[in-house]
Amino acid sequence: MCQSRQQAGRTAVPTTNNTSRISQRRKAAIAEGGPEYAAKRAKLVQTAAVVFREKGYTTATLNDVAERFGTDRASLYYYVGSKEDLLYECISTVLDANLEQGRRIAAGPGTVREKLTELVTLTLKSYEEHYPYAFVYIQEDMSHIAGRSTEWAEELVGKTHEFERLAFDLVSAGIQAGEFRSDLPTGLVTNGLFGMMNWTHRWFVPGHSKHDAAEIAGTFLSIFLDGMART
Structure with a gap:
């Protein structure tokens, strides 16, 4: 019984x-x-x-x-x-949209500064628009996802690396064109840029925070572009 x-x-x-x-x-x-x-x-x-x-x-x-x-x-x-299916749906919703627009920005007209401005603004506005999907994407340790030998995990990690590469290539192009200073490692500079943006998940709650995505993007860009400007 x-x-x-x-x-x-x-x-x-x-x-x-x-x-x-x-x-x-x-x-x-x-x-x-x-x-x-x-x-x-x-x-x-x-x-x-x-x-x-x-x-x-x-x-x-x-x-x-x-x-x-x-x-x-x-x-x-x-x-x-499975639960992994749900995680994939959450992350791919954000990643696919960002990657498509990021490719368009990188291939389009404009200076490196203009393209980086678009890319950073896209990233933060996407976080605001796709919350909480974007939060889950940033919160989850991509190294854990990379450790899963599944097709969807490899797909997400590959797309994440491609998006990061878009920024890396723009920073590199800015250095080569003389728009940015050349005394700093390109990879470290790019990681610093993503570090600023990704850390927002700790304090930026769209609709409840003091600042919106556009203001945050403008502030981050001021810090980054002024810091990278040739003197």
Whole structure:
């Protein structure tokens, strides 16, 4: 009797056969692209992002996400296959948009200073626009993601490195063109720039902070560009 009561109180977890059937239903639903299903799945990803922000990805569980979403863990498998799927959706939402715009900025017209201004402004406005997805992206240690031998982890790390390379190449071009001082290591300078931007996740809460993304970007750019200017 005690064992039956304990089992009755547990959250149902799909068995192997059930998981296979749910996986097939999930793939079919995603392929069909019904608006109601897509909206519910997007809401789930948004809920997961909030939970990951509050608890951290490692600590948070699918049960936490399910409870906040107002359902049980078993029902989540109709929308995603795992907690890692949710992390991928949170991060790729931000990264894909930033990378596409970053490529456009780098390949477009303008001086190095103008392009870096656009890139920094893009990064911080994206954080503001895509919060809390962007928070989860910055909060999660990319070295941990890189350590996962999965296709999606390699994809995210590769895209992150490409975005960082855009800034590195712009700084390097500025030095070669004589726009920036040449006595500082390019990699260290670029890391310093990203360090300023990434640290905002510790104190910048869009909609609740004293400064908005545009003001933060302008201040950071003043510090960076003035510091890199040739004297």
